[in-house]
Amino acid sequence: MPARSRIVQEIAAAGGWIPFARYMQLALHEPGIGYYASGARKFGAGGDFVTAPELGSLFGRTLARQLRGFERIVEVGAGTGALADVLTRELDCEYWILETSAELRGRQRERLGDRARHLERLPEQVRGAVIANEVVDATPVHMVHWTAYGILERGVDGGLAWADRPATGELLGAAERIAVPVPYVSEIGLLARAWMRTLAQSLERGAIFVIDYGFPAREYYHPQRASGTLMCHYQHRAHADPFARPGDEDITAHVDFSALADAARAGGAEVLGFTSQAQFLVNCGITDVLAQANAENALHYAPIAAQAQKLLSPAEMGELFKVLAVGTADCAPLIGFKDGDRSASL
Secondary structure: OOHHHHHHHHHHHOOOEEEHHHHHHHHHHOOOOOOOOOOOOOEOOOOOEOOHHHHOOHHHHHHHHHHOOOOEEEEEOOOOOHHHHHHHHHOOOEEEEEOOOHHHHHHHHHHHHHHOEEEOOOOOOEEEEEEEEOOHHHOOOEEEEEEOOEEEEEEEEOOOOEEEEEOOHHHHHHHHOOOOOOOEEEEEOHHHHHHHHHHHHHEEEEEEEEEEEEEOHHHHOOOOOOOOOOEEEEOOEEEOOOOOOOOOOEEEOOEEHHHHHHHHHHOOOEEEEEEEHHHHHHHOOHHHHHHOOOOOOHHHHHHHHHHHHHHHOOOOOOOOEEEEEEEOHHHOOOHHHOOOOOHHHO
8 A cells, every 4th residue: 555545544544643743653664665665765966865974985984983992883873884894894793673664674694604693682681782874863753833822743634734722631741842933933852752762771781872964952952943854865956844644754863962962861871972073073083094195197087085074064064963972980081072061062
């Protein structure tokens, strides 16, 4: 059944309305119809968007410098396996992947062979490093509409259009703690908070690295960002209509890193560092990795230099993307945050 028909059917069965978080779950992750559950090409030049590992090996080789010394790596949401492909060659450790998409698991196994092990669920206890690169932005979010008449939850009706209802329960409590001018529309990532809290609780010894685009709460809920951060990606074009192509395009929201940090603390972890992707990669020695390329051979060096430009430039991924590390105190200090740590902004 096409995703649109399946979603409309569920809305009807629910009485004509579902929360946006449920709509996003169906459109992205529902087996058989969801964007990430389907066989469509998503990553890279021929897909809908490009992630840092898809640019080439530079990102993974630099990240590996931070991960050396961890006995095990657990990657959450490994996509095509591009990052795992580099890290398993650079590091001498066990490599585990937690992937919800059966289609992507198949592609990862084909690419990695026996270099990685797939998990069915997160272990009760984890020792090592957990990596989530561009995962949290695709975690379903609740949409909230702050108005002069009260706080509303934005949901979806049977015509696949926005429909507001009074917010209740945990969502209402979370929204009441956020000071914004009215009217104001934005996202609250309750599921991302629960995910981080669970990860932190399972971490016996190690660190969790979240790499994604987003802001601390003070920037996330800035008065000038009154329409939220929800965005869709289709064939390398971005737009703001999540109902245009359910099941056939990506739907994302920027990450509230302050909320993730608070959730990690609630799970018993400590904040080990927070900074921009550019600063993190510089701290990890990306210039040394670049120096290993033969600058005199333009055919070899030019593509790597282009990767560096994309990863580091404030106009590209360098500033919008952030790196948050949380974990056990015995993992500090981490080289990725030796300069320019912005943990105080959380």
